[in-house]
Every structure is written in structure tokens, then in C-alpha cells.
Amino acid sequence: MRLFLSALLCITLFLPGVSWAQTKIGIVDMQTVISDSVPGQQAMQELRTRFESMKTELDKQNEAITKLRDELQRxxxxxxxxxxxxxxxxxxxxxRDFQDQFQAFQVKMKSEEDRLSEPILELLLSVIxxxxxxxxxxxIIDGTAAGLVYADESVIITQPIIQELNKAWQAK
Incomplete structure (x- = not known):
């Protein structure tokens, strides 16, 4: 991905007839957009609510395992x-049973996270x-995926994208 973005940037910079002054680049931090936007926060809250009881059960099992281990040692x-x-x-x-349940919990949580984030990502891409x-x-480049080290504040458009996503989400 980095190689592709670097090659794309080089081609854009060095193509004959393309003036660098005419090229306008924006950088957006997609992770920040998703975590700070209204739809992203709603999705995370829904995810927490759905899996809170499972997490509580896993925590109880973990405590029981710790007690069993301590008893065995004593x-x-x-x-x-x-x-x-x-x-x-x-x-x-x-x-082993705990590990199996924990892995199933992680798979289920990842699947649910993907399901909840899919409509947000589709809307986000159309907003961008x-x-x-x-x-x-x-x-417009995702600053997190490109491994961005430095960018002038004038090209970072994360906050305006969050505002536009929130507007689009409320309109939807």
C-alpha cells in the first residue's frame, strides 16, 4: 500500500504538463474520523452494550481459573x-475451555464490528x-495508512470530514 501511494505521488509530481501548484492534496486520519464521529461512537457504544455480558462472563471464568490454579499450588x-x-x-x-470461548468471543466481536462499520465506511467514502x-x-490520502510522518496543518482535513460525516449520518 505504501509503495503504491509513493508511486502514485511520484507519478503525479513528475508527469509532464502537470503543475505541482495545481495539485491540491488533502490528508485525513480515517481512524480519528471513525472514532470521533457520531456514527462511529454510536457503533462502538452498541458493540460495548452487546458484548458487555459476554465480557463479564469471561472475567468470572478467568477469576475461577486463577482460584483453581492457586488452590492447585497450595x-x-x-x-x-x-x-x-x-x-x-x-x-x-x-x-482450554476458557481459551476456546475467548477466541469465539473475539471472532464474534470482530464480525459484529465489521457489520456495524460497513455502512459507516460506505457513507464516509461518499462524503470524502x-x-x-x-x-x-x-x-485525498489516509494519513494513517500511508505511514505519514509529517504534513502541514493546512492539508489535514480530518475535522471537516468528521463534520460532513456527522451531517450525512443525521440526514440519513
């Missing part, structure tokens, strides 16, 4: 070899397209 000197092996086997089973055309930008 009793290891007193238990017979067979009883100790049974406890260790039970502990491993509980840990309209904003770019209305303000005569030659290109």
Missing part, C-alpha cells in the same frame, strides 16, 4: 500423585468523494 504438596494429576487435568480442561470534488482536491 494443595500440591498435600495431594497424592493421582489426585494431583486429576486436579492438573481439570485445570488444563478449564483453561463529495468533499474532495466540492473543494477541488486532486487527491
Amino acid at each position: 494443595q500440591s504438596m498435600v495431594l497424592s500423585q493421582e489426585a494431583k494429576q486429576d486436579k492438573e487435568l481439570e485445570y488444563r480442561r478449564v483453561v 468523494d463529495r468533499y474532495g470534488k466540492a473543494n477541488n482536491f486532486s487527491m
